[in-house]
Amino acid sequence: MALRACGLIIFRRCKAGISAAATDAIEFLLLQTSYGEHHWTPPKGHVDPGEDDMSTALRETEEEAGLDSSHISLVKGFHKELNYNVQNRPKTVIYWLAELKDYTTPVRLSNEHQDYRWLQLEEACKYSGYQDMKDTLKEAHQFLLNQEVEPRQQ
Ligand SMILES: Nc1nc2c(ncn2[C@@H]2O[C@H](COP(=O)(O)OP(=O)(O)OP(=O)(O)OP(=O)(O)OC[C@H]3O[C@@H](n4cnc5c(=O)[nH]c(N)nc54)[C@H](O)[C@@H]3O)[C@@H](O)[C@H]2O)c(=O)[nH]1
Numbered sequence: 195m196a197l198r199a200c201g202l203i204i205f206r207r208c209k210a211g212i213s214a215a216a217t218d219a220i221e222f223l224l225l226q227t228s229y230g231e232h233h234w235t236p237p238k239g240h241v242d243p244g245e246d247d248m249s250t251a252l253r254e255t256e257e258e259a260g261l262d263s264s265h266i267s268l269v270k271g272f273h274k275e276l277n278y279n280v281q282n283r284p285k286t287v288i289y290w291l292a293e294l295k296d297y298t299t300p301v302r303l304s305n306e307h308q309d310y311r312w313l314q315l316e317e318a319c320k321y322s323g324y325q326d327m328k329d330t331l332k333e334a335h336q337f338l339l340n341q342e343v344e345p346r347q348q
Pocket residue numbers: 199227229230231233235238239240276277278279280285306324325326327
């Protein structure tokens with residue numbers, strides 16, 4: 195059976211970017227592991243026995259970034275499944291999208307991570323390096339762009 199992990203792609207919007215250029219102000223949170231290849235991913239982790247996927251995503255986000263459900267708003271309609279191999283075992287990772295409500299809320303790392311960054315799309319893709327995560331970040335960004343355009347057309 196595939197390993198299963200769940201997490202949240204957390205983003206925040208810079209205060210300065212409220213007008214037409216708002217989308218340039220979107221920053222994604224990536225955490226760098228303190229072990230292994232020191233790779234960068236959004237907060238996520240393995241599903242515990244009996245735990246549902248969303249509970250895992252929220253628990254891991256709180257454990258790894260110190261952000262709980264009072265700090266974030268889930269974005270409805272965005273859900274992405276990544277499938278890759280880890281040491282020759284298939285792994286499935288489910289991500290939802292969530293906005294940090296207050297731009298200034300601090301991130302608090304656990305000992306699983308050694309660093310974090312808030313990154314605009316292009317930089318976030320470079321830090322990740324994985325094609326499937328780059329595609330996911332681009333899709334999330336586009337999803338947010340579409341959301342911003344729609345209200346203005348009404
Ligand atoms: N000392 C030590 N300890 C480790 C190590 N390893 C784990 N621990 C322990 O496990 C606990 C973590 O538990 P959780 O937090 O519950 O799980 P996850 O968050 O799921 O964490 P993982 O790091 O296990 O899983 P991934 O991020 O999935 O990385 C696995 C590999 O997949 C590749 N990869 C990553 N992302 C992508 C992607 O987006 N796209 C693609 N295509 N590939 C991607 C990349 O090649 C990477 O090397 C830690 O506390 C440690 O104690 C290790 O090497 N040394």
